[in-house]
Amino acid sequence: MDTNSAIAALSALSQSTRLAIFRLLVRHEPDGLPAGDVARHLDMPQNTISTHLAILTRAGLLSAQRHSRQIVYRACLSRLRELMLFLVKDCCAGSPELCAPLIATLSSCCPSPESCS
Known part of the structure; x- marks a missing residue:
């Protein structure tokens, strides 16, 4: 996104x-x-x-x-997932492990991008 x-x-x-x-x-x-x-x-x-x-x-x-x-x-x-991932993509001031649980949840909770056509 x-x-x-x-x-x-x-x-x-x-x-x-x-x-x-x-x-x-x-x-x-x-x-x-x-x-x-x-x-x-x-x-x-x-x-x-x-x-x-x-x-x-x-x-x-x-x-x-x-x-x-x-x-x-x-x-x-899938679009909501893309938006949420966009918002947290560069989070945690260079310590991505702090956001890893959030990103993992977002990555697994919603359908793949092809699901909304």
Whole structure:
């Protein structure tokens, strides 16, 4: 992940509704949720949710797949993993062993990058 991609992802998550959407979709992995269900879970109008879903999708944090008349959104866990690893890549002032448990957990907890296409 490069700096601009990290900034785009962090910017997308820096708004409370988008953060709530992303966390909701993480809880509903691997099946995801249709946009209407996301709106119902968060008790918000669907057009408002659609705007936020689009921003998260452009940032690479969500994937969308059409199923008949519905669009099902899924959290891109591999992208989240890339973002977290980017944030801690150079941590601990030259003592990477301090961050090794965190990096190992992040490396093993989420699917491979190919999982969110």
